[in-house]
Amino acid sequence: MRRMVLFAAAVMLLLSSCASENASQTVSGTDTSSEAVMQTEYEQISREEAQRIMDSGENIIILDVRTEEEFAQGHIPNAICIPNETITDDNIPELPDKEQTILVYCRSGRRSKEASGKLASYGYTNITNVDVPRLFRRRVPYVRRWWV
Numbered sequence: 617m618r619r620m621v622l623f624a625a626a627v628m629l630l631l632s633s634c635a636s637e638n639a640s641q642t643v644s645g646t647d648t649s650s651e652a653v654m655q656t657e658y659e660q661i662s663r664e665e666a667q668r669i670m671d672s673g674e675n676i677i678i679l680d681v682r683t684e685e686e687f688a689q690g691h692i693p694n695a696i697c698i699p700n701e702t703i704t705d706d707n708i709p710e711l712p713d714k715e716q717t718i719l720v721y722c723r724s725g726r727r728s729k730e731a732s733g734k735l736a737s738y739g740y741t742n743i744t745n746v747d748v749p750r751l752f753r754r755r756v757p758y759v760r761r762w763w764v
Contacts, residue, residue, distance in 0.1 A: 658720075658732040658743035666719055666746040676717045681731040686723065700727040706738035714740045721746040 661669075669676060670692075678695040680687050687697035696710055700722065711718065718740065722728040725747060732745040 658736045679720045681722045700731040717742040721748045
């Protein structure tokens with residue numbers, strides 16, 4: 617009988633944690649806390665897909681959200697640097713058009729996901745997070761082709 621009570625308590629605890637997890641995925645779009653920003657909508661693409669977009673000649677902004685120092689060490693050609701830490705509101709002079717296609721990247725993917733979420737919550741509608749962590753591993757041959 618004691619085992620049944622413990623089992624029932626464990627199941628209830630598990631279900632309540634799942635319910636609160638699902639609730640945290642619903643974001644109003646105005647909450648810019650780190651956890652909520654991560655749940656805001658934006659598109660995620662691979663490095664190869666990003667390369668196709670950049671090669672297409674489409675009018676895009678390539679946004680590097682690493683630090684100025686990291687940017688100075690090398691970046692994707694034509695990228696602009698707006699460090700993730702400086703994206704604190706929707707007044708971003710370098711990004712005046714909220715409907716502009718913006719490809720966002722960083723070194724590991726954490727900052728670009730956070731920045732993509734922030735931008736989406738500020739009303740930017742065409743945010744694409746580029747999955748590029750492999751770019752920063754020295755053994756990957758296409759790294760040199762991307763950086764200036």
